[in-house]
Amino acid sequence: MRILIPGIGGVLGQRVAKRLVEQGHEVIGIDRRPWHNAPEGIEIHNVDIRKRAAEDVFRKRRPQAVIHMATVTHLVERTEERFRINLGGTRAVFEHCRDWGVEHAIFVGRHTYYGAAADSPLYHKEEDPPMAVTTFPELSDLVAADLYACTALWRLPQLTTTVLRMVYTMGPTGHGTLATLLRGKRVPMVLGFAPLFHFMHEEDMTSAICLTLEKKLKGVYNVAGPQPVPLSVAIRGTGRSALPLPESVFRAALGRFGLPRLPPGALAHIKYPVVVDSSAFREATGFQHKIDEVQALSEFRDAFPLHD
Amino acid sequence: MPFLIDPEVASRVDRLELPFNKYGVDPYGARKDHIARVLTVFQFLYRHYFTIGVHGIEHVPRRGRAMLVGNHSGGVALDGAMVITSCFFELEPPRLAQGMAEKFMAKTPFMGLSATRMGQLTGLVETAEHLLNDDRMLMIFPEGARGTAKLYPERNSLVHFGSGFVRLAMKTKTPIIPFGFVGGGEAIPTIANSYTLGKLFGAPYVPITPWGVALPAPARLELTYSEPMTFEGTGTEEDEVIERYVEQVKQRIAGLIELGRKRRRKALAWPGSTDDDDPKLADEQAATKKEEPS
Numbered sequence: 239m240r241i242l243i244p245g246i247g248g249v250l251g252q253r254v255a256k257r258l259v260e261q262g263h264e265v266i267g268i269d270r271r272p273w274h275n276a277p278e279g280i281e282i283h284n285v286d287i288r289k290r291a292a293e294d295v296f297r298k299r300r301p302q303a304v305i306h307m308a309t310v311t312h313l314v315e316r317t318e319e320r321f322r323i324n325l326g327g328t329r330a331v332f333e334h335c336r337d338w339g340v341e342h343a344i345f346v347g348r349h350t351y352y353g354a355a356a357d358s359p360l361y362h363k364e365e366d367p368p369m370a371v372t373t374f375p376e377l378s379d380l381v382a383a384d385l386y387a388c389t390a391l392w393r394l395p396q397l398t399t400t401v402l403r404m405v406y407t408m409g410p411t412g413h414g415t416l417a418t419l420l421r422g423k424r425v426p427m428v429l430g431f432a433p434l435f436h437f438m439h440e441e442d443m444t445s446a447i448c449l450t451l452e453k454k455l456k457g458v459y460n461v462a463g464p465q466p467v468p469l470s471v472a473i474r475g476t477g478r479s480a481l482p483l484p485e486s487v488f489r490a491a492l493g494r495f496g497l498p499r500l501p502p503g504a505l506a507h508i509k510y511p512v513v514v515d516s517s518a519f520r521e522a523t524g525f526q527h528k529i530d531e532v533q534a535l536s537e538f539r540d541a542f543p544l545h546d
Numbered sequence: 547m548p549f550l551i552d553p554e555v556a557s558r559v560d561r562l563e564l565p566f567n568k569y570g571v572d573p574y575g576a577r578k579d580h581i582a583r584v585l586t587v588f589q590f591l592y593r594h595y596f597t598i599g600v601h602g603i604e605h606v607p608r609r610g611r612a613m614l615v616g617n618h619s620g621g622v623a624l625d626g627a628m629v630i631t632s633c634f635f636e637l638e639p640p641r642l643a644q645g646m647a648e649k650f651m652a653k654t655p656f657m658g659l660s661a662t663r664m665g666q667l668t669g670l671v672e673t674a675e676h677l678l679n680d681d682r683m684l685m686i687f688p689e690g691a692r693g694t695a696k697l698y699p700e701r702n703s704l705v706h707f708g709s710g711f712v713r714l715a716m717k718t719k720t721p722i723i724p725f726g727f728v729g730g731g732e733a734i735p736t737i738a739n740s741y742t743l744g745k746l747f748g749a750p751y752v753p754i755t756p757w758g759v760a761l762p763a764p765a766r767l768e769l770t771y772s773e774p775m776t777f778e779g780t781g782t783e784e785d786e787v788i789e790r791y792v793e794q795v796k797q798r799i800a801g802l803i804e805l806g807r808k809r810r811r812k813a814l815a816w817p818g819s820t821d822d823d824d825p826k827l828a829d830e831q832a833a834t835k836k837e838e839p840s
Contacts, residue, residue, distance in 0.1 A: 357652065
């Protein structure tokens with residue numbers, strides 16, 4: 239099968255591309271970022287997904303499937319630019335899919351769509367509303383991109399659309415929001431809170447995306463691996479130590495003393511859990527994770543040891 | 547021995563049939579070490595501080611989904627703590643009763659964290675349904691915060707019952723095990739509820755007792771479980787149908803409270819001055835098969 243991956247330059251994009259090539263597929267990538275040392279057989283186009291040159295890739299190469307991973311999730315990018323990339327990019331991908339005869343489009347979204355709040359249930363199901371827009375407005379572009387992708391399910395009936403809401407990544411590449419939080423020797427926490435964090439190993443994440451393609455799955459699915467663990471346990475599991483700060487101190491210290499400059503909404507995600515029920519995905523695909531939470535954390539710890 | 551954990555409690559925690567991972571954490575965030583530490587304290591209260599009569603524990607299923615439904619007694623959740631403790635110590639294998647906590651607790655530092663580690667989660671229908679589908683045992687007080695707000699003279703009465711628990715039980719085909727709790731109002735006799743103090747602490751209210759704070763006195767408590775009740779249906783029935791079932795559960799609980807009161811009166815009376823072996827009480831006790839804690 240000929241598969242196009244917008245956002246191939248990311249850690250997950252590269253892994254999925256390599257796995258698909260191993261499986262005998264033809265892989266084409268689009269990304270503004272370069273991928274040095276890309277394996278042979280993967281065709282890379284260094285273009286912006288929103289530009290005409292990207293459409294030309296669809297026109298000339300006529301992919302049968304598209305795995306859309308060209309979304310910005312980190313908060314370093316200016317909000318306005320993030321909105322443009324995440325919304326404009328997603329719109330462009332689905333329009334090109336419609337115009338150039340793509341059969342299957344997979345949108346790789348995030349489980350943070352559901353948002354973290356004191357009164358949000360554990361184990362969100364796919365029908366739960368996107369509360370992230372109220373608890374964490376800075377994520378609203380990702381929520382909107384997810385919802386936009388969902389509209390393809392009824393707007394483009396000829397296209398098989400899958401929207402995946404994947405939990406945090408954890409593993410030796412140190413890629414992802416949770417891994418970034420756990421990078422330092424001391425990990426700040428809000429005193430009196432230790433929410434459950436739901437994550438899965440990057441290998442399992444790659445398998446889940448490839449399985450979605452193989453099964454030509456249609457619909458919206460939460461994707462998770464092993465059970466979630468409290469942040470305090472994840473910190474210990476990666477050999478770090480917790481730095482519990484009262485909420486007011488935490489808020490004031492953001493962006494100082496080596497702490498990341500996070501918007502205030504991010505605090506809800508360090509106080510309350512976002513945990514998803516992935517039983518529908520498992521049932522539809524037969525997916526089973528291979529790496530449990532203990533091994534995922536210890537692989538991260540071994541890849542990022544702490545030096546005195 | 548881990549700090550502040552009784553070895554007997556620790557061994558019972560090991561026998562809880564819950565899927566704890568290698569870190570000792572279950573998929574809902576309950577932690578073995580925390581459960582053992584809290585139940586070490588509850589064990590002291592249950593066996594030494596209070597005098598507690600537990601009856602009908604054989605009605606609580608050993609395995610599978612179940613819903614313990616009862617009345618609130620006392621200004622703080624002493625009733626819930628004793629129900630959890632009785633299921634932990636009197637059942638073989640021990641079971642963890644999982645309460646549905648008030649939403650304000652999740653927002654309060656340490657309070658929500660401690661409750662979650664003990665397997666007591668925020669009271670949301672979605673979470674409750676997920677727990678039942680995982681064959682857990684829920685503990686529900688349909689009176690909610692209105693129930694703990696009862697003042698001393700109202701301690702053995704029942705206030706309005708919510709109906710969500712019956713719908714959920716029907717939807718998930720879960721048996722309801724009603725229980726009646728008596729004595730909480732004597733342990734924590736609420737003379738007033740301070741809503742101003744409540745606002746200060748982020749709680750609905752703070753109960754005031756004759757000695758100021760809501761610290762319990764070593765009273766005699768009676769906990770009576772009755773036979774399971776099951777209601778056929780899907781949980782989507784009209785309100786009138788559901789309300790009838792709710793009323794049936796409420797009446798059963800009212801009967802259990804009455805039974806507990808009689809037993810409590812008898813136990814506290816001077817020897818020789820009891821209303822000598824009330825035949826009705828003896829019959830009722832036989833029905834719930836008396837089982838004193840060891």
